[in-house]
Amino acid sequence: MSLLEVENIVVDLPTPRGMLRAVDGVNLTLDAGRTLGVVGESGSGKTMLSRAILQLLPRRAKLSGAIRFDGQDMTRIAPETLRKLRAKSVAVVFQDPMTSLNPVLTIGSQLTETMREHLGVPQSEAILRGVALLAEVGIPSPEQRMGNYPHQLSGGMRQRVAIAIALSCAPKLLIADEPTTALDVTVQAQILDLLAREQRSRHMAMMLITHDLGVVAGRTDEVAVMYAGRVVERAPTRELFHHMRMPYTAALMAALPKLDAPPHTRLPAIGGRPPDPINPPPGCSFAPRCFYADAACDKAKPPLSAPDRMAHQFACIRPLPVKVAA
C-alpha cells in the first residue's frame, strides 16, 4: 500500500461564468521516502491538486474522487481525525515565506507552538528542539533567531524557518508548493538541496510542485507533468528527461533558457494560451498549441496510458518518437 493514493480526483471551482474544472481526473501514488515532482505552468491545477490532498480547498470548491493517506480516505474522515492526521503526518511549505509566516509572532513561538500542541512537548523541551531544528535547516546563531520576527530575516532565511516549522512534527509527507519561486536564484539551489537532504534523512515522502522542469531534474524520483488540470505525462525522472513523449513536456523543456546558447537567442515559447477551463475543448487540451496535432487530436481526450514502457505514461496519440540510444 502506498503512503498516498490519489484516485481520479476532480476539483470544480464555482466562478461567475460557470464551473471551472481546476483538476480533471488525476491519479497519483507516492510511496514513503519517495519524491514526486509535479510540473506545470500557472493555472495547470498543480496547486489545487496539493490543496485537495490536504483538504484545504477553497470553501465552495467541489471535490470528487478518493485521496487515501496511509489507507484512510481523507475526503471521508471526520474533521477531528483529519486535524490530527494533518498535525502528525503532513506538512506544507509555501511559495512566499513572507506570507506563510505570521508577521506578529516570533520565530520561536511559531516553531514551538505546533510541537507543544500536537506532540505534548513542554515549553523548555520545545525550545531546545526548535533551536536544533533551526540549526538543522542551516540558520546561523539559532538561539538568537528564536526571538526574531519574520521581517528581521531575509527571504531565504524565512523559507528555512518555514521548512523548520513544517518539519517540527516529523511529517510523513511534505508538500512543497513552489518553495523557491519567490527566492533569489542563488538561494533557490540551497533551499532545494536542503529539502532533498531532509527528505532523505527523515525518509519522508515529498511532493515538489513547481513550474520549472530544472527544479525537479535530479531531485525527484518521479515526475508528473500537468496541463489544464490533467496529468499529461508521468515517468521516472531520468526516463522523462531522456525520452519525452508528450509534445507539451518537450515544449516546456525547450522553453528553458540554455547557458550555452549564443546571445540574443529567442526562447522557443509555447504559442497560444491554455484552454478556457470553464469551456474546455472536447479533444486534447494541448492540441490547439501543439506542433504535431492533427484532426484526430481534436476528437477525444487521449487517456493517460503506457503503451511502450512500463511506468512511462503519457496522454497523447501523436507522441514524440522514442530516441534510440546511439
Next chain:
Amino acid sequence: MAVAKPTGPLFWCALSWIGIIVVAAIVAGVLPIPSPTDMDIFARRKGPTLAHLLGTDSLGRDVLARLIYGARISLSVGLLAPVIGLGIGGALGLLAGYFRGRFEIFVTGGVDVVLAFPPLILAMAVTAFLGQSIVNLTLVLGFLGIPAFTRVARAATLTFSAREFVTAARALGAGHARIILKELLPNVALPLGAFFLLGVAVTIVVEGALSFLGLGVPPPAPSWGVMIGEGRESLEMAPALAFLPAMVLFLTVLSFNLVGDTLRALTDPRQGAL
C-alpha cells in the same frame, strides 16, 4: 531591535498630558482642592485667587476641582465605553471574518441596523426609560461603538485569513480556536488597538456633547461637557468657564490621537519589512 522611533517631543508632551490628567483623576480625593460641588453664592464667577486657583463658576464652585473631578468622569466613560465596543465588536468582527457564511451576513446586517439608528434618539430613549446615570451613559456609548469595532475587526480578519500562514497553520492541524486566537488575534489586535485610542478620543467628545445637551452625566457631578454647557450661559461675563473645560477636552482628545498614531507605528512589525 533597532527601529527608528517616531517619538518626537510632541509625542512626549501628549503622553505627559495624558499622564497628568490620569494621575490627577485617580488621586483627586487626596489633592488639596475644595470639593467640586460646594457652592459659595457670594463668590460667583471670581477670577483666580489663592483659595480658587482657576476661579469659581456661576454657582461659586471651584473650577480647578471640577476640572479634575470632571476628568474622572470623562476618562472613565471615555475608556470604559470603547472597552465594551472593543470586546463585543472585536469578537463579532473576528468571528464573522473568519467563519463567513450566514453568521457574517447576520453580523454585518446587525451592524448596519445599529448604524442606521440615530445615536441621539437612542441616548434620549435610554435616559428617558432607564434614567440618567453614568453607567447608562457608558452602556449607550459602548453600544454605539460596537459597529465601528466590528467593521475594523472583520476587515482585518478578512485580509489575514487569506494569508498563507493561516493555511499553513491549518495544514499543520490547527483547529478553529487556535487559528483565531493564536494566528489571527495578534494580527487583528494592532489595528484594533490603534482604533481603540481613537475610540477613546471620540467617546470623550461625544460624552461632552451629550452632557452639554443635558443627556449625559446628571448634575451636580462635573464632567467637561457639563461644564462647557454651564459656562455657555455666562459666556459674556466669564468666557473662561466654557473655555477652560473646552481647552482641557481638546488637549486630551488631541493627545489620545497623537499617542494612538505613534503607538500604532511603533508596534507594527510589518513596517520594518521595508
